[in-house]
Amino acid sequence: MTAVHGDPILTSEEGPIRTTEFESIARAVDRETEGVQVELIGGRLGVKRVPDGDHGRILNWLLLLLMPLNPGLFLHVIGQGLAVGSYRKGRARPDGILAPPDAFAGAGEWASPDAVVMTVEVTSHDSDTNHRDRVEKPIAYARAGIPIYLLIDREAGKVVVHSQPDEDGYQDLHSYAFGRAVSLPEPVGVTFDTESLKDMGD
Template sequence: MSVEEFEELSRRAPELVRLEFIGGKVRAKPPADGTHGQIVMWLVKRCLEHRADLWLYPACGLAVETYRKGRARPDGVLAPDEHFAGAGEWAAPTGVLMTVEVTSRDADTNRRDRVEKPDGYAAAGIPVYLLVDREGCSVTVFTEPEKGAYRSVTTRPFGALVELPEPVGFTLDTEKFKEYTD
């Protein structure tokens, strides 16, 4: 499937279905449950507290992977205020400081959030990828993208202080995530 065919399919998909095109394959991203949404909104608030010059945009479409042949909808995209104004449905990742994914309760989350997404975001040159892993009760920070992979990967349990290095540049206290485990 070409990128153009995927974009047409995505435009015609019902609102309940969020489609992504990663690794040359169409993936359906399941609807978020209440806890998933709460975690994303909690992160939005933390980002604004620490970096008022930046916004954590929920579910923004990004053109990722080598030569922009992938399409992803991260749960959050950290970028400067008004960065995506006029960008359209699938924005270039240029200027994005961090992507955020919160794992879902579906069979595809391992491949999608732990394997394909880090590779796609690294290939796009996004400096930081933050994965909130509800199943593993942990937070993983991927940094130093090089040649389509992140060279540094650090995992900490819920409750730890997690350093989000420059260009994000603040420490995230993940104690609150303990309340969101099922």
């Protein structure tokens, strides 16, 4: 199995790919392929490239920003996998997961999202980012009951806050241009400035 340029490598409707089969594929990719990670979102097997330096810089900025604002939560940026989607058949690796500091203690590679209050994705410069980050993941995260999905969209120069999840996706979306203050609803309940993203968004 070969992943090329971050494009999806296989698609399926509901299966033929079962989650157990996907997990075997994911282990093989982790073992044999450098520079990519695989995910199963909405029945579609896709890959995302290992992030560039600015991508990591944005996540570090957000981690340091959120820590003093809500000390009971921590932004995990270690590549923890989550079981997402309807019946939790999907497998995703969010760029960041806001959850209690010990939320994944003892968890396996694909943890339950029950303790997760927010997932974070930072768009990448690959051909699949539009479908993956803007279409598929909001639905998968909402169906898993994750209260907030935060998309930092570098190409569009904006931050999009998705909240009020249900089976159809997130019902409340607010978009903020880089430089504006962003408000995250409860259970996070903080407001922060995004002026710094103007220098990190390209």
